[in-house]
Amino acid sequence: MKTDVQVVVVGGGIVGAAVLYWLAKLGWTDTLLIERRELTSGSTWHAAGNTTYFGPYAEMTRLFAGSIRTYLQAEQESGHSINFHQTGSLRVATTARERELFHRFESKYRTLDIPYHVVENDVIEKLHPCINTEGLFGAAHTPTDGHVDPSGATHALAKAARNYGAVVQRQCPVESINWDGQRWLLQTPSGDVRCVHVIMAASFWTRELLLPLGLNIPLYATEHHEMITESVPALVERQSEVPAYRDSYVSCAVRQEAQGFLAGIYETDPVFWALDGIPKDFREELLPPNTDRLMTHLEKLIHRLPAFGEVGIKTINNGPMCWTPDGLPLLGPIGENEGLWLASGFNVGIGTGGGSAEFLAHWIVNGKPNFELPIVHADRFGNDITQHDAIESIKACYRQGFRLPEQL
Ligand SMILES: Cc1cc2nc3c(=O)[nH]c(=O)nc-3n(C[C@H](O)[C@H](O)[C@H](O)COP(=O)(O)OP(=O)(O)OC[C@H]3O[C@@H](n4cnc5c(N)ncnc54)[C@H](O)[C@@H]3O)c2cc1C
Numbered sequence: 001m002k003t004d005v006q007v008v009v010v011g012g013g014i015v016g017a018a019v020l021y022w023l024a025k026l027g028w029t030d031t032l033l034i035e036r037r038e039l040t041s042g043s044t045w046h047a048a049g050n051t052t053y054f055g056p057y058a059e060m061t062r063l064f065a066g067s068i069r070t071y072l073q074a075e076q077e078s079g080h081s082i083n084f085h086q087t088g089s090l091r092v093a094t095t096a097r098e099r100e101l102f103h104r105f106e107s108k109y110r111t112l113d114i115p116y117h118v119v120e121n122d123v124i125e126k127l128h129p130c131i132n133t134e135g136l137f138g139a140a141h142t143p144t145d146g147h148v149d150p151s152g153a154t155h156a157l158a159k160a161a162r163n164y165g166a167v168v169q170r171q172c173p174v175e176s177i178n179w180d181g182q183r184w185l186l187q188t189p190s191g192d193v194r195c196v197h198v199i200m201a202a203s204f205w206t207r208e209l210l211l212p213l214g215l216n217i218p219l220y221a222t223e224h225h226e227m228i229t230e231s232v233p234a235l236v237e238r239q240s241e242v243p244a245y246r247d248s249y250v251s252c253a254v255r256q257e258a259q260g261f262l263a264g265i266y267e268t269d270p271v272f273w274a275l276d277g278i279p280k281d282f283r284e285e286l287l288p289p290n291t292d293r294l295m296t297h298l299e300k301l302i303h304r305l306p307a308f309g310e311v312g313i314k315t316i317n318n319g320p321m322c323w324t325p326d327g328l329p330l331l332g333p334i335g336e337n338e339g340l341w342l343a344s345g346f347n348v349g350i351g352t353g354g355g356s357a358e359f360l361a362h363w364i365v366n367g368k369p370n371f372e373l374p375i376v377h378a379d380r381f382g383n384d385i386t387q388h389d390a391i392e393s394i395k396a397c398y399r400q401g402f403r404l405p406e407q408l
Pocket residue numbers: 010011012013014015016034035036037038039040041042043044045046047048049050051172173174175201202203204205209224225226264317318319320321322343344345346347348349350351352353
């Protein structure tokens with residue numbers, strides 16, 4: 001393994017691979033990505049792959065749009081498929097107030113040059129005939145987003161980065177990170193590595209890896225369920241995929257998966273995983289599902305999407321999902337010594353990973369990001385936040401699901 005490089009990226013999920021790729025695109029190839037097990041061994045392998053734009057922070061849309069662009073670019077350069085399905089997406093309005101808030105986003109999307117329309121119920125029915133529009137107030141429609149294969153995208157990014165000269169070291173857990181007075185020193189079972197910059201893309205593991213440096217990074221994992229149905233007759237009959245659909249009343253995100261549905265649920269009472277520390281023997285396995293917690297959401301979902309209830313559920317996945325107290329990622333420098341950077345805390349890392357990596361790589365290489373986005377700066381929580389306060393904030397965020405804040 002290389003022992004002396006300019007940059008080490010710790011973690012080979014979609015975010016670490018994307019950072020390695022963007023550094024290479026900007027000309028930095030004396031780089032080494034170190035992954036504990038295999039690429040995607042954290043949350044990335046079991047993600048649904050949604051890269052849908054609409055959310056409460058219009059500023060974040062630039063990261064979403066940058067992500068699809070990044071993955072498509074990496075696919076072209078590497079020849080490795082990312083399996084992008086440009087289905088578009090519908091965020092339905094469950095109240096008149098929601099619809100009013102949707103209109104406020106129109107000018108923001110225009111500025112970003114991203115197609116965005118507030119549509120009526122008849123348009124929803126045309127685009128997605130399975131949705132029961134009774135009681136809805138239309139939807140926000142973004143026709144150019146969709147979903148990718150998270151594993152395909154990670155491998156495309158890593159392969160494209162390798163083609164530029166970057167190196168990926170798998171099966172190599174970083175055991176410690178220290179400042180030796182001049183450079184960063186990382187210890188691994190395959191030997192020590194010294195570098196000028198360390199980029200922490202190790203998701204919820206980042207917290208534990210940086211604790212010995214006196215850094216208190218508020219990163220905790222919740223359990224997160226997704227359900228996949230058997231084939232749905234109404235989808236089998238169609239020539240094209242239905243758009244992804246999100247709903248604040250059900251608190252779910254649903255997209256087509258083959259000829260069935262895949263639904264991710266944001267529970268009202270989130271359950272945390274591994275608060276006392278990530279188990280040392282945790283590899284990348286799923287957590288035991290708990291269907292009781294999903295029942296109220298399921299009932300609402302079947303009301304809105306009756307076809308969901310007409311077939312069986314063939315798979316339920318429960319996986320750990322990384323959170324920060326405000327639900328946004330942590331990007332940028334951290335700590336007192338220069339060269340330590342965070343690219344962690346992603347709960348929609350497929351949606352935002354590619355654009356975030358571009359943002360951070362510009363910051364590292366050029367001394368500033370490619371645009372201003374203070375809401376994601378890594379040091380925004382300070383070093384004194386307690387676990388209790390962080391957990392309470394995360395609960396509120398998770399519970400919020402797809403509801404928009406009253407103040408936009
Ligand atoms: C059920 C479910 C569905 C989801 N669906 C979506 C979705 O549709 N869209 C979306 O955008 N997001 C989704 N997510 C969230 C998404 O999975 C994550 O946001 C994303 O995968 C985070 O990527 P990451 O690279 O930050 O972290 P990870 O993928 O967790 O990667 C971190 C990597 O760091 C490595 N690592 C840890 N410690 C060390 C060490 N000491 N040394 C070396 N390497 C180390 C790990 O092995 C791992 O590979 C979903 C999550 C779940 C649980």
